[in-house]
Amino acid sequence: MPDSSTPQIxxxxxxxxxxxxxxxxxxxxxxxxxxxxxxxxCLLVITTQWVVRNASVNTEAVLGLAPDVLxxxxxxxxxxxxxxxxxxxxxxxxxxxxxxxxxxxxxVFEDGRAFDIAIHRDGPTFLMEFEPKRSDRVRDPSAVAQxxxxxxxxxxxxxxxxxxxxxxxxxxxxxxxxMVYRFEPDFSGVVVAETLSGATTSYMGHRFPAxxxxxxxxxxxxxxxxxxxxxxxxxxxxxxxxxxxxxAPTDLSLSVTRAVSPIHLQYLRxxxxxxxxxxxxxxxxxxxxMIACHHGRGxxxxxxxxxAIELFTQLLSYEIGxxxxxxxxxxxxxxxxxxxxxxxxxxSSTTGIPDLPAIAxxxxxxxxxxxxxxxxxxxxxxxxxxxxxDEFDALMTDLARDGLSRVFTSDNLGLSSPGVVAPExxxxxxxxxxxxxxxxxxxxxFRREMTRDLxxxxxxxxxxxxxxxxxxxxxxxxxxxxxxxxxxxxxRADLSAAEVMRVSLLEITLRLSSDRDRLSTHRNERQxxxxxxxxxxxxxVYTMIAAVMEAGAQDQxxxxxxxxxxxxxxxAAMKRAGDVxxxxxGRTSSLRQLVLDExxxxxxxxxxxxxxxxxxxxxxxQRSAMxxxxxxxxxxxxxxxxxxxxxGRVEVTVxxxxxxxxxxxxxxxxxxxxxxxxxxxxxxxxxQTIPHELGGTVTASYDPAGFEIEMxxxxxxxxxxxxxxxARPHVVQPQGGDAPPEVRLSGRVLVAEDNTIxxxxxxxxxxxxxxxxxxxxxxxxxxxxxxxxGPGVTFAVLDQDLGGVSSEPVAERLEAAGIPFVMAxxxxxxxxxxxxxxxxxxxxxxxYNSEAIAQSLRDHFADRFPPRPS
Numbered sequence: 001m002p003d004s005s006t007p008q009i010x011x012x013x014x015x016x017x018x019x020x021x022x023x024x025x026x027x028x029x030x031x032x033x034x035x036x037x038x039x040x041x042c043l044l045v046i047t048t049q050w051v052v053r054n055a056s057v058n059t060e061a062v063l064g065l066a067p068d069v070l071x072x073x074x075x076x077x078x079x080x081x082x083x084x085x086x087x088x089x090x091x092x093x094x095x096x097x098x099x100x101x102x103x104x105x106x107x108v109f110e111d112g113r114a115f116d117i118a119i120h121r122d123g124p125t126f127l128m129e130f131e132p133k134r135s136d137r138v139r140d141p142s143a144v145a146q147x148x149x150x151x152x153x154x155x156x157x158x159x160x161x162x163x164x165x166x167x168x169x170x171x172x173x174x175x176x177x178x179m180v181y182r183f184e185p186d187f188s189g190v191v192v193a194e195t196l197s198g199a200t201t202s203y204m205g206h207r208f209p210a211x212x213x214x215x216x217x218x219x220x221x222x223x224x225x226x227x228x229x230x231x232x233x234x235x236x237x238x239x240x241x242x243x244x245x246x247x248a249p250t251d252l253s254l255s256v257t258r259a260v261s262p263i264h265l266q267y268l269r270x271x272x273x274x275x276x277x278x279x280x281x282x283x284x285x286x287x288x289x290m291i292a293c294h295h296g297r298g299x300x301x302x303x304x305x306x307x308a309i310e311l312f313t314q315l316l317s318y319e320i321g322x323x324x325x326x327x328x329x330x331x332x333x334x335x336x337x338x339x340x341x342x343x344x345x346x347x348s349s350t351t352g353i354p355d356l357p358a359i360a361x362x363x364x365x366x367x368x369x370x371x372x373x374x375x376x377x378x379x380x381x382x383x384x385x386x387x388x389x390d391e392f393d394a395l396m397t398d399l400a401r402d403g404l405s406r407v408f409t410s411d412n413l414g415l416s417s418p419g420v421v422a423p424e425x426x427x428x429x430x431x432x433x434x435x436x437x438x439x440x441x442x443x444x445x446f447r448r449e450m451t452r453d454l455x456x457x458x459x460x461x462x463x464x465x466x467x468x469x470x471x472x473x474x475x476x477x478x479x480x481x482x483x484x485x486x487x488x489x490x491x492r493a494d495l496s497a498a499e500v501m502r503v504s505l506l507e508i509t510l511r512l513s514s515d516r517d518r519l520s521t522h523r524n525e526r527q528x529x530x531x532x533x534x535x536x537x538x539x540x541v542y543t544m545i546a547a548v549m550e551a552g553a554q555d556q557x558x559x560x561x562x563x564x565x566x567x568x569x570x571x572a573a574m575k576r577a578g579d580v581x582x583x584x585x586g587r588t589s590s591l592r593q594l595v596l597d598e599x600x601x602x603x604x605x606x607x608x609x610x611x612x613x614x615x616x617x618x619x620x621x622q623r624s625a626m627x628x629x630x631x632x633x634x635x636x637x638x639x640x641x642x643x644x645x646x647x648g649r650v651e652v653t654v655x656x657x658x659x660x661x662x663x664x665x666x667x668x669x670x671x672x673x674x675x676x677x678x679x680x681x682x683x684x685x686x687x688q689t690i691p692h693e694l695g696g697t698v699t700a701s702y703d704p705a706g707f708e709i710e711m712x713x714x715x716x717x718x719x720x721x722x723x724x725x726x727a728r729p730h731v732v733q734p735q736g737g738d739a740p741p742e743v744r745l746s747g748r749v750l751v752a753e754d755n756t757i758x759x760x761x762x763x764x765x766x767x768x769x770x771x772x773x774x775x776x777x778x779x780x781x782x783x784x785x786x787x788x789x790g791p792g793v794t795f796a797v798l799d800q801d802l803g804g805v806s807s808e809p810v811a812e813r814l815e816a817a818g819i820p821f822v823m824a825x826x827x828x829x830x831x832x833x834x835x836x837x838x839x840x841x842x843x844x845x846x847x848y849n850s851e852a853i854a855q856s857l858r859d860h861f862a863d864r865f866p867p868r869p870s
Contacts, residue, residue, distance in 0.1 A: 035249055036236040036259035038229070040300055041131040043239065043257055045250055048124055048829060050075045050084075054250055056257075058237040062130055063108075067240050080110050081804070087119070087128075088801065089755060092825070094121060096845075100254060104304045105133050116303035120254040127250075129257050131303050144172055148312070152319050161323075162193035165291060165316050169309055170195040173277065173301045175293035179203060180281075182289040185411070185489070186210055187218060189289065200296070201272070212267070218287055221280045224254050226310045228277040231298035232265045256303065268294075275299035277306070279313045283321055284647055328493040331366065335500035336639075338362040342504045356381035359505075363445065366497050367431070368488075371446040376435065376505065385446050387421045394420050396440050399432055407498040408432045409490040428487025431494060433502050443505060447487035495646060503638055588617040591626065591663075595652055598630045608643065613654035615719040616661055622716070625693040632682040633665050633709070641707050642667035660696070660714035667706035675702040744770035744865060745857070747794035751776045752783040752810055753824075754803040762797055762824075769853060771795070779803055783810040787817070795861075796821035797853070800829075800838075811837045820861045822853065 037043045042062040045054035052070045060066040065078065076084050083106070090101045101119040108115050114133035119126055148168045155161045162180035170178040177200045180193035187210035194204045213221075221227075236259040243249055252258040268276055275295040281288045291313060301309075342362055345355050360372045360383050371384030373392050380389065387395065398417045399408060410416035411429040421427055428449035435441040592615040599609045618626060634643070642648030648669035655662050667673075676683070683700070686709070690696040696713035749771040753759040763774040775793070777783035779802045787793060787810070796814055798807045800823055807823075814821045815837050823841045834841075842860050844852045857865055 034252065034259050034261065035242055036238050037129075037252075037255070037257040038231075038236055038259050039234040040230045041129050041257040042237070043255065044070065044075075044128045044130075045122070045239070046075060046126045046128055052078075053125060053244070054239050054241060056237045056239050062132060071240070079108060082110070083108050085804065087117075090119060091126065092755070093758065094119070096121065102303070102307055104307075118256045118303065122251050122254075127252075127255055129255060131257070134300070134302055144168075144308075149315065152316065155319070158320055158323050159192055161316060161319055165313070166193040166195040168312060169279075169291055169293060170197075172305060172309055173293060173299075175275075175277065175295050175299060176200045177203075177294040179292045179294075180289060181208070181292050183287050187213065187215075187287075189213075192289075200294075220253055221278075221287060221290070222282065222285065225280045225282075225313070226256075226277070226306050227258075227260075228256075228275075228301060228306060229260055229265070229268070230275055230300040232268050232274055232276075234298065256306075272296065277301060279309060281313060281317050281320070283317060283324070284645075288317065288320065324492060327491070328496050331493040331497040332500055332644075334366045335497035338366050339500060339504040343507065354379060357383070363443065363501065366501065367445055367494060368447075369431075369445040370448045371427075372443065373446070374443040376441050376443075385425070385427060385448055387425060387427065387446075391421045392444065393440070395430075395432075395444065396442055399434065399442075400440065406434070407495055407502060408434075409495065411489050412486045414485050423485075428485065429490070431490050431498055433498055433505060435502070435505050443501075449485055450487055492646070496644070499638075499643075588619055589623050591616040591618055591654065594618070594623060594626060595630055598627075598634045599650070608649050610649060610651040611654075612651065613718075616654060616716050617719060618716075622694065625689050629686050629689055629711070632686055636682060636707075637667055637670070640671070641673070642670035645670045654718070656718045657712065660712065661716045661718060663711040663713065665707075665709045665711075667708070670706060672704050673702050673707050674704070745795055746770055746772060746865070748773040748775060748791055750783060750786055750793045750796040750798075750821075752778075752780070752796065752798045752802060752807050754778045754799065754801075758799075765853065766795075766797070769857075780805055780807055780810050783807070784813060787813055787819075793819055795819070798823050800825040808836070808838060811841060815840070820864050822856050 037056045037058070039058065042059045043054075043056045044052050044059070047053050051072065051074050053072075055067040055070045057067055059070060070078065075087075079087075086103070086106070090103065094101060100121075101117075103117040103119075105114045106117055107113065108117075108130070116131045116133055118129040118131075121127075148164060151164050152161055155164060162182075166178045166180050169175070176197045178195045179191045181189045182192050183189050184207075188207055189210075189212075190207045191203045191205060194202060196202060239250055268274070271294070273294040274297045277293040279291040281290060291309075342359055345358050354376055356374055356376065356379055359376075360374065360381060363369070363372055369384070371382070371386040373382035373386045374380070375392070375396070380392075382389070382392070386392070395417060398420050409429070409431045413421055413427055413430055414423060416430075426449050427446050429447050431445040433443040433445075435443070592611055595611060596609070637643040637648075637650055642650050648667065651664070651666040651668070653662075653664040653666070655664075687698050687700075690698045690711050690713065694713050695715065696711055698712075699710045701708040745766060749766050751759055751762045751766070751774060753762060753776065759776045759778075763776060766774055775786045777786050783798070783802075793814075796810075796819060798810055798814075798821055800807060811821065811823065821841070823838065823843045825843065825845065829838070834843075842856050844856060
């Protein structure tokens with residue numbers, strides 16, 4: 001088995017006959033709108049009123065009900081009440097994303113026939129798919145998969161994990177061939193693990209071109225994690241009517257019975273495959289690879305077993321991610337240690353010229369490279385396998401042309417920057433760390449070119465048919481290619497460590513820039529001379545303190561040295577804050593610009609920051625305090641939070657309150673967050689600066705998904721934005737997260753809901769909104785009885801359907817009594833179907849959260865509930 005760390009590739013094979021035109025033509029096929037289902041199951045499209053809008057023509061063969069009997073009929077009139085109660089309950093708790101509902105072994109018609117059922121949302125409708133339960137399925141597949149987990153946890157390498165996964169899926173499904181297929185950066189793939197039956201052809205170590213799985217298929221594989229083709233020669237069945245009432249085809253992206261492209265079926269036939277199944281392996285929401293299963297004859301795996309395999313593959317993805325994170329942490333720790341040593345070198349320098357050879361040696365200890373070249377503050381240094389100085393400058397110009405502001409990697413410099421560096425130098429790829437785009441400062445690491453032999457499963461080329469479509473490949477015989485011009489690929493750990501080093505290098509340039517600014521201060525007036533001298537002396541005090549701390553930490557443990565390094569960063573922030581106080585310009589400055597500048601300096605380009613809300617103007621004193629606070633939040637995000645991960649983002653929101661502003665800082669996409677075991681200096685600084693210097697309050701939350709903090713600061717005002725108010729919707733849509741409501745409930749609140757779990761969750765939500773007493777009623781009679789009892793109800797949340805009985809009588813009683821209420825439903829009826837009190841009611845869709853109810857209170861009942869005290 002090849003090692004999973006082998007160099008990766010970034011381009012289609014040069015010898016390949018696949019043109020960009022061919023790839024684009026293949027990508028135009030809309031495989032999610034083919035309008036057919038496979039033979040092993042049937043599909044119904046259901047409206048919000050439980051009316052069958054579309055059906056596959058094989059419903060009679062599967063369910064015993066012909067399409068003309070089903071279409072335009074309410075499902076409640078066709079299925080037993082117990083079945084409908086189960087389906088309705090499942091639909092009500094569905095989210096609005098790609099997650100679906102699965103039911104196994106359901107006696108749909110109460111006649112002994114069992115079905116596996118899949119339910120997925122398609123906009124305002126639902127797709128319901130039925131597969132007859134078969135007796136030849138694996139007994140308790142989840143138990144079989146679970147028994148393999150200890151082996152996965154104990155596996156040393158990713159390759160070992162993949163081998164275990166191939167064995168497990170082979171044992172669970174009985175396919176002739178099970179392969180684990182890892183995607184390369186160009187979306188070609190290589191088989192890294194394989195389990196076979198008998199004399200089945202092996203593709204171990206072989207590669208498949210990116211064009212075998214076109215972009216629209218890869219996009220679909222990120223959403224629909226498991227696909228099966230039970231028989232490439234079995235008939236498929238169209239959906240009737242073929243289109244929706246608006247004329248659009250039915251979107252089968254999440255369908256489990258979706259028929260596949262004829263091109264792909266022919267591809268499988270050419271490969272000698274009669275049945276297949278594939279399962280996506282995701283990392284950070286992107287395709288890492290797939291488990292691909294092949295069989296020489298028709299082969300069906302039941303839905304319950306497929307679901308167990310999907311869960312098993314998600315655990316495999318988790319274990320793969322753990323091993324990648326382990327390597328990333330090791331390299332990030334090395335980068336942090338290098339950061340500390342570089343900072344010490346800079347702070348102890350008396351010449352003002354950075355020790356670039358020392359910095360280059362530190363970089364060499366973090367990355368596996370063959371050369372390094374850097375330009376910092378007008379000073380240049382190069383060592384090892386590097387281009388000429390002129391080529392370096394040309395390369396920096398070429399990178400800056402694309403607006404480069406983050407770390408950039410290329411495995412083939414000749415492809416990414418053709419003609420910039422002479423080929424005879426033998427440089428394969430680069431990792432570029434930009435520092436200052438206007439001056440052209442930056443560091444580039446180089447790796448040498450490696451010649452490799454790639455083994456392909458057939459020559460990776462296709463032909464065009466007479467109708468313009470691409471013909472599937474017809475040969476899968478081993479084909480070798482000699483690959484030149486590429487280097488060993490840069491890993492995710494390399495990228496993470498490079499971001500840490502970018503912060504270190506940026507601090508060097510800021511120091512040099514600060515020194516230059518100080519030396520060029522105008523001395524035309526005595527006041528300016530005094531201010532400049534004061535600034536200089538203040539900076540010297542900070543530098544002296546930092547030097548004393550560093551000297552004292554020299555012979556101490558890791559914890560003390562780490563603390564000293566953190567304090568250096570804080571002293572740098574205090575210097576910037578002090579610069580504000582000693583500035584000649586006493587005018588106000590922008591909070592928005594302060595946040596953008598700090599994030600750009602330490603967290604990278606502003607594209608990873610979402611600043612929402614209007615601007616706030618800060619006085620010099622206010623800016624000084626906020627500089628320290630924003631610096632602490634940003635550097636913590638770089639070292640431990642959202643900016644540590646490539647996909648991490650920070651959202652800053654600014655809103656007004658009665659006598660000031662509210663600033664929210666919310667991190668997402670970084671490592672999991674846990675409350676600190678102790679209150680660090682940074683947290684204490686934030687918690688003390690806001691109340692003591694600005695008279696505000698601070699609330700921090702260590703949500704596992706990301707750190708959050710809210711700062712309420714009086715005495716500041718939102719800068720007028722002049723924006724028109726947004727229209728209020730009558731149907732309140734649930735929003736992500738529980739935002740602080742502007743109004744609060746009080747007194748007794750009624751919850752009419754027949755599902756115990758939903759009722760309990762609703763009660764918890766309402767208590768968060770201020771309700772003092774919650775009454776839960778499972779049916780209309782109990783709800784009416786609660787209204788008759790005292791004390792009076794102040795607000796109510798009603799489920800539209802209470803065990804098959806409408807809650808409309810309860811709504812009428814509430815309306816007559818003048819008690820505000822909202823109607824909740826997993827399927828909100830269309831406008832024409834809402835008459836009487838239901839037409840006048842405010843609706844929220846399940847599942848709802850605090851913000852959904854809070855929004856309804858703000859939009860429709862603000863006059864009934866007082867604002868929350870500030």
